[in-house]
Amino acid sequence: MRCVHSMPFGAEITSDGVRFALWAPTARDVRLVLDGAEFPLDADKDGWYRLVSKEARAGSRYGYRIDGDLVVPDPTSRFQPDDVHGLSLVVDPRSYTWSDTSWTGRPWEEAVLYEVHVGTASLEGTYAGLSDRLEFLRDLGITAIELMPIGEFPGRRNWGYDGVLPFAPDAAYGSPDDLKRLVERAHELGLMVFLDVVYNHFGPSGNYLHAYAKSFFTERHPTPWGAGINVDGEGSRIVRDFFFHNALYWLEEYRIDGLRFDAVHAITDDGNPHFIEELATRIRQHIKNRHVHLVLENEANQARWLGREADRRASLHTAQWADDIHNSWHALLTGENEGYYEDYANRPLEHLARALAEGFAYQGDPSPHKDGVTRGEPSGHLPPSAFIAFLQNHDQIGNRAFGERLSHLIPAERLALAQALFLLAPQIPLMFMGEEWAASTPFQFFVDFENEPDLAKAVRDGRRGEFKRFKAFTDPQMSQTIPDPTDRATFERSKIDWSEPENSPHREALSQTRELLAIRRREIVPLLKGDYLGSRYTVSREKTLDVVWNFSDGSLRMTANFGDGSVTTDRHPSARILWTSPNLDLSGGILPPWSAIVTKGPSA
Known part of the structure; x- marks a missing residue:
């Protein structure tokens, strides 16, 4: 083929x-x-x-x-x-001749996403190097890899969001055929392949469109990266088609199974239909005989793009990255309250409960971080599978000054509790490479502008300037300790060490991940394939979280105590225990501090 x-x-x-x-x-x-x-x-x-x-x-x-x-x-x-x-x-x-002619993808409910940066996911930093790790991921319980952007970017190392040639898989990782072999190997193992694509801006070096197609951009819609993409003015039909074809190109020519659209809230469109709507509609109309999954990153929390048909299929987009779930978890686990965590730090458990039960914590509520501007739309009518949950991802690790993972910030016992509840919740889980074994390596921000010293200096100074508003870096000397993103050593430090899972404590963390994903596959996925009937949640004064999700084939319940004292809990007599915190004695219905129980029972 x-x-x-x-x-x-x-x-x-x-x-x-x-x-x-x-x-x-x-x-x-x-x-x-x-x-x-x-x-x-x-x-x-x-x-x-x-x-x-x-x-x-x-x-x-x-x-x-x-x-x-x-x-x-x-x-x-x-x-x-x-x-x-x-x-x-x-x-x-x-x-290129494809041999996997029978592959049509996997149902969305089966997705367990594993986000990877090709350049740091293996020692080789190539498509071939990543391909050698796919069997490990399959055996762990991962069902899909999600590649950070691979469109050609300047230099040999970059997160990918500085791409300027979005149809060209970056040569630093290998050839187009190497990428196709990676996709084909994934499909042989039953793994889907997702790709992160960037339609809201181009990088700062190598974008020549301004030289001959100025109308590709518009000053009417400024963005953090400069003039916005012109998707609604004169000449916008060709601009829109540029991106629509890019999406179809990856889905058809490379047989990619799903796309994650970066920061769509930064795409301003005053026309009708909205760029986001037409993008999904074109894809749905064009590809009908395969499972194709479309994922949004959307700070605006717009539930309108995530609706379902009567047969539970997505009308437009399949799911959205659930930042509210992550941010609530992070504020609860770390106590951090600066930057966007300000929106969650005052009531982290209440925000977490609402986000777990209804998708968004902010559903038209005022944002303290944005000076009271309201954000979000009601989302409680959407099924949990319309949201992708995560404890960590490239942004939440790499946008920290030193790229620390959550395992560097909180005790292992609390991380294990959060991971269990995250992986057994009915949202679609996403893990960041190395998270499964609590990798010791950081993931830091890196670029390569070796041949453009002025740009390299601007990026280096800008990176350190970003953190001046944080208390820890008000001292200029402290800001100088932030890793230089232009230094190759920053990139090398970010490569995960595949020997770690063989050693303690990483071996034990990996074992827990494998066990949790097995429970998810056996107990949670069948629920997601039925009709969603709604949810309810409570948060007690003692900081007990109780969430119940009802499906046509049963209910899922999580009860967790995040307080300082023990609390009592009840359990439906016919409910089966799927998971509990280690060494938990439930004979008296007592939950000690920072412990939890997950059960499955009849619909309530």
Whole structure:
């Protein structure tokens, strides 16, 4: 089987030769640079420049000379062997033969996501290196890997959110065929592959769109990264199609099973339908015979995008990252109250209870961190599977000054309790690489602007400046201890150590994770495949959390004591115990401090 996604732009191999197409509405002159020669291109009235070349072939290097001076890569390049400023490579996607012809994905309810950064997930830092770890993850109980962004970024190391060529899998990790082999190996093992894509901004180096397609951006919608993406003004049809094709390209040409859309709250659209709606609609209409899962990161907590059909299928987007669940857990476990944790620190247990039961803690409530601005929409009608829960992810670890994991911040016993409740809750769980064994390695912020010293200095100074508002870094000397993101050592420190699971205490942490995921697969997933009937929750003065989720095939209940004294609890006579804190004696119905019980019973 050969897979190709046909697009109206870029380099595409046809029976007549290689067709080149560039949208450059604000350029005066565009020429194709191909294997050392140049060819003039004519523009149509809509700003398209096209040429079919019989001289070009797979492996040809090409770019575009803009207005007689600047040579730029193809913004829809399928591969960039020489980084973001180099020429693009003509790729023939039909040259790869897929053998997993029967793979159609997995139902969403079975998802256990494992977020990975390709460059630090293995010693090799490549697609092939990650592929060698997939069997371990399968045996652990993971059912899907989620790759942080891989679109071509400047340099050899980056989180991926500085990408500027979103169709080109970054050459630092391997070739397009290497990525396809990773996906194929995952499918052989029954693992889905998700990809994090960034449609709200481009990185600071290598984005040449301003030079020939100024209307790709708009000053009407400023963002933290500069002018916004123009998805609702003149010329926006082509801009929207650029991203819609990008999503379909990954899903079709690479057989990716799901996409996570980064920070969609930063995409401003005054038109109708909204970019977010049309994006999902186009994908749903185009791909019908596979499980394709669409995930949002959306600080605005907009339940409107997460609705379900009568048969429980997602109308638009499958789920959203549940930041409220994470932030509540974090404030409860660590006591931290700065930055966005300010919204949760006053009543962390109440916020956690509401988020576990209803998805969002903020459902139109005023945010102290945002000076009282309301945030969110009612979400209690949505099933728990519309939310992805996590205790840690790349942001929540890497955006700390030193990249500390939760295992560095709280006692192991409290982390074990939180992990059990997190993995056995009915939301879809996401773990960050190494979390399963409480990895000792940090995950720090890193970039590579070695050839751009001014930009490197700006990033270094900006990183340290970000933390000046935190009490721990008001002293300028303390801010200098923050790791330099441009130093290769920062990247190397962030690589996880795969020998750790063999040794204590990591071995014991891994064993607990494996046990919890087995319980989830056996007991929780069957509930999620039935109808969701609603939830209820209470929080007592003694800091006892009690949440019940009802499904057509039974109920799930969590009771946890986060207080300083013991409390009494009841249990339905027909409820089965799925998990309890270690050495817990339930004969008297007593829950000691920082302990919990999870049961499964009939619907109530």
